[in-house]
Amino acid sequence: MRQTLIGQSSGFVAVLDKVSKLAPINRPVLIVGDRGTGKELIAQRLHYLSKRWDKPLISLNCAALSEGVVDSELFGHEIGSFSGATKKHQGRFERAESGTLFLDELATTPLSVQEKLLRVIEYGEYERVGGQRILRSDVRLICATNADLPQLAAQGTFRSDLLDRLAFDVILLPNLQQRVEDIPLLAEHFALKMCQELGLPLFAGFSAQCQELLLNYPWPGNVRELKNVVERAIYLNPDPNAPIKALIFNPFQPSFLEHGSQSNENKNKDIEKQRLSVPLDYKKWVHEQDIILLNQALNHAQHNQKKAAGLLGLSYHQFRGMLRKYKMV
Structure with a gap:
């Protein structure tokens, strides 16, 4: 076809x-x-x-x-x-x-x-x-x-x-960087085709944040990469009736390390929520967050400790040291 x-x-x-x-x-x-x-x-x-x-x-x-x-x-x-x-x-x-x-x-x-x-x-x-x-x-x-x-x-x-x-x-x-004005047209086309394939009644569009990301991303894989990013966003959208609010540009990067689709505004809101939670036991909070992050990295790396260390930007010995610190080995 x-x-x-x-x-x-x-x-x-x-x-x-x-x-x-x-x-x-x-x-x-x-x-x-x-x-x-x-x-x-x-x-x-x-x-x-x-x-x-x-x-x-x-x-x-x-x-x-x-x-x-x-x-x-x-x-x-x-x-x-x-x-x-x-x-x-x-x-x-x-x-x-x-x-x-x-x-x-x-x-x-x-x-x-x-x-x-x-x-x-x-x-x-x-x-x-x-x-x-x-x-x-x-x-x-x-x-x-x-x-x-x-x-x-x-x-x-x-x-x-x-x-x-x-x-x-x-x-x-x-290449796509030389025809930036075509990105919204292409993105909408791929989104509509994916909605049709999934049997969704409508495409609610992209959020302003996602539109900005689509225009500013360098697109090394050009139109083929754009198609993948848009189709991935459509099927992962938790609410088909709402605009797309998240884009995953690198599917090989674990979602808990994915920063590309999160706006500074959202990050600031998360920080504000954490500030509102005081007073707190700081040492206990850090302890709990470290354990959560270590477990997430291990799960995404299928318990390969070298890969898990790389996901967190740590050396293997640093990662092993944290596991021993929290008695996870």
Whole structure:
């Protein structure tokens, strides 16, 4: 199922305009962008706006395969071409015939595969692994990467002649920090989709604090990370009828150490509550709080004391010392 490209920032709109102009032209296209910026979605748009829209769109993530496997996956192999090749395998170029082949993480392809790609682009022909018959190919190639290919070409780890053939034109995708005005649109879109998936009757929006956090967070994972954060907030929201009041940016961080979604105002309120509880037995209170925190850290670390120490910013010996102090070992 095709996904929607959402945004109205000037940089993003300019990219969509360029895609619309490039789509009908039967030339290779190179898409460059950080992880999570939507390179595959742009490839889909290029395909479905082209004259090949009713033909196959085949994808391959080159980084997920080793050298020998990516060669076979792209060009196919003959029976007996290597150990375990018990039947002829149809490669992605064959499966994409008359359509479009999208290659993600192009920079990870070995030089031997790059040479074969160059031959397909220049002459429209290739051979299966272990084969001798030349096969013809009518496939539009769209490639994507987050690497600096000109630098890799200068270093000799990427073929400069292949880069020349691919770079008929280059689509440079802006990251989320370069299209901040699109964050509220994207966040609301993902929230509504998640509410629909969970069968919730409405989306009550984000609190002012959460809106500010969404706009100020650096988003190293870009749109994909934003989607995860929003969907996580929707399903964890204790009151579906109330606006989202908490965001978890790092799901690997224990909730009792999560500070990103708590405003200074809320922290100050917590402090005020503690101030209102005086008079108190300070030593007893510290004793109780330490034990609670130590137990929480141990539970989150599944009683691995080294991990629990790290969660509290303590050395293993410091953590062990506290356990002995409170007679927890």
